[in-house]
Amino acid sequence: MPVLISATHGIHTPEDVVAVRQAVRQRAVELGFNLVDQTKLVTAASELARNTLQYGGGGAVLIEGIGDGLRRGLRLTFEDKGPGIADIDEALRGGFSTAGGLGLGLSGARRLSNEFQIESRPGEGTRVTITRWR
Amino acid sequence: MLTELFGQDDAAILQRWMDNQLAGSGFRPDRISRAELQENATQFLSAFRRALSSGSTDIHGADWAAVRHVLDVLSASRAERGFSPSETATFIFSLKQPLFDRIRGLHEKDGVKLADTTWEINQILDKLGLYTAEVFQRSRDAIIARQQQEVLELSTPVVALWDGILALPLIGTLDSARTQIVMETLLQRIVDSGAAIAIIDITGVPTVDTLTAQHLLKTVAAARLMGADCIISGIRPQIAQTIVHLGVELGSVVTKATLADAFRVALQRTGLAVQKQLPHERKPPAERDRTSGGSEA
Numbered sequence A: 001m002p003v004l005i006s007a008t009h010g011i012h013t014p015e016d017v018v019a020v021r022q023a024v025r026q027r028a029v030e031l032g033f034n035l036v037d038q039t040k041l042v043t044a045a046s047e048l049a050r051n052t053l054q055y056g057g058g059g060a061v062l063i064e065g066i067g068d069g070l071r072r073g074l075r076l077t078f079e080d081k082g083p084g085i086a087d088i089d090e091a092l093r094g095g096f097s098t099a100g101g102l103g104l105g106l107s108g109a110r111r112l113s114n115e116f117q118i119e120s121r122p123g124e125g126t127r128v129t130i131t132r133w134r
Numbered sequence B: 001m002l003t004e005l006f007g008q009d010d011a012a013i014l015q016r017w018m019d020n021q022l023a024g025s026g027f028r029p030d031r032i033s034r035a036e037l038q039e040n041a042t043q044f045l046s047a048f049r050r051a052l053s054s055g056s057t058d059i060h061g062a063d064w065a066a067v068r069h070v071l072d073v074l075s076a077s078r079a080e081r082g083f084s085p086s087e088t089a090t091f092i093f094s095l096k097q098p099l100f101d102r103i104r105g106l107h108e109k110d111g112v113k114l115a116d117t118t119w120e121i122n123q124i125l126d127k128l129g130l131y132t133a134e135v136f137q138r139s140r141d142a143i144i145a146r147q148q149q150e151v152l153e154l155s156t157p158v159v160a161l162w163d164g165i166l167a168l169p170l171i172g173t174l175d176s177a178r179t180q181i182v183m184e185t186l187l188q189r190i191v192d193s194g195a196a197i198a199i200i201d202i203t204g205v206p207t208v209d210t211l212t213a214q215h216l217l218k219t220v221a222a223a224r225l226m227g228a229d230c231i232i233s234g235i236r237p238q239i240a241q242t243i244v245h246l247g248v249e250l251g252s253v254v255t256k257a258t259l260a261d262a263f264r265v266a267l268q269r270t271g272l273a274v275q276k277q278l279p280h281e282r283k284p285p286a287e288r289d290r291t292s293g294g295s296e297a
Ligand SMILES: Nc1ncnc2c1ncn2[C@@H]1O[C@H](COP(=O)(O)OP(=O)(O)O)[C@@H](O)[C@H]1O
Pocket: A047, A051, A052, A055, A056, A080, A082, A083, A084, A085, A091, A096, A097, A098, A099, A100, A101, A102, A103, A104, A105, A106, A107, A126, B210
């Protein structure tokens, strides 16, 4: 799938999480997503960016507008070099949190996207990729 | 020796330095007066002279404390007044020329001494220039942090809508710092006013994620402990859908689409109602003025 536009944003402070939300919203608007889909993308991005900061010790997100002649989409890849997730199934089960959170960020981000991939190895880091199609 | 630089005709150095500053692009007559500049320069030179005579060239050491103090005050005040970093550092760098000229006058016949002394002074002034820029940057950061704090406090109003009914319109990003302040303000006002109902309106909040939702739920729970029921209003359709997808349970929290809907519920709960008057029940304007105690024209 050809990449139309791409940009990387560092995630190291709470202000960066806000900046990621704004960047994702702007890209979603440019790609012609409707208001409901924009909101879903921004909210999923907010969850994953905060996890990157809170658990991954900071990292970055790659924001890509992708598409071919038939369809267009927004792909977000969050990456950190933090402790990783020991049990991915457990983390994806709604309600599980190691930090007193609601534990609905990862599972929520998955439900808010069309495609969801997660790779994580203890001690090496975590990469979460979500895509939403228009 | 660097101590030789001063001691005779120091006024000339000050004069040259002032001329350089006044002529350079760093001089901002709109932000600083000539008299203040002269005072800064005089203070600096006297502290600088004493520091040099200590023999130490470590500008971070105890012998240079007075010099650093002058620069701290100067940089902070310039940051406050909107100078740029380079305008601020020019204060130091424009002293190079008068000092180099003085060194040339002193060591005209001794090329090695001329070069060595110039190099030494140059290094000290560069370090002081950097120091100035660093203090300036720290001051700017502090100003920005303070302004952000002011914004946080400004944008969390708690409005009394009616006896016992408070409204809390939230506007902007609900990051943790702000949410903490919002919660504390709201809970304090509930205690102070003995309100029975608090309406939290999130029309102005662009994103409601699980952290925002958790903060809202905590606020509602805490308010309940203080004897007040909360209503969350301003949940736009796209936010409502997203909250459902996130799997967040709002439980027993009452939610309404608009602040007006929430206000209606609040009035009902406190046993009040807004009623439309029939035409024959309305008093003519003139009579209304008189009965409400308005002064006679
Ligand atoms: N990038 C990450 N690195 C390490 N652990 C993570 C990462 N993202 C999520 N986790 C783990 O998964 C759990 C669930 O995350 P999430 O669903 O966002 O809920 P919450 O953030 O409320 O705990 C977290 O508590 C944390 O232990």
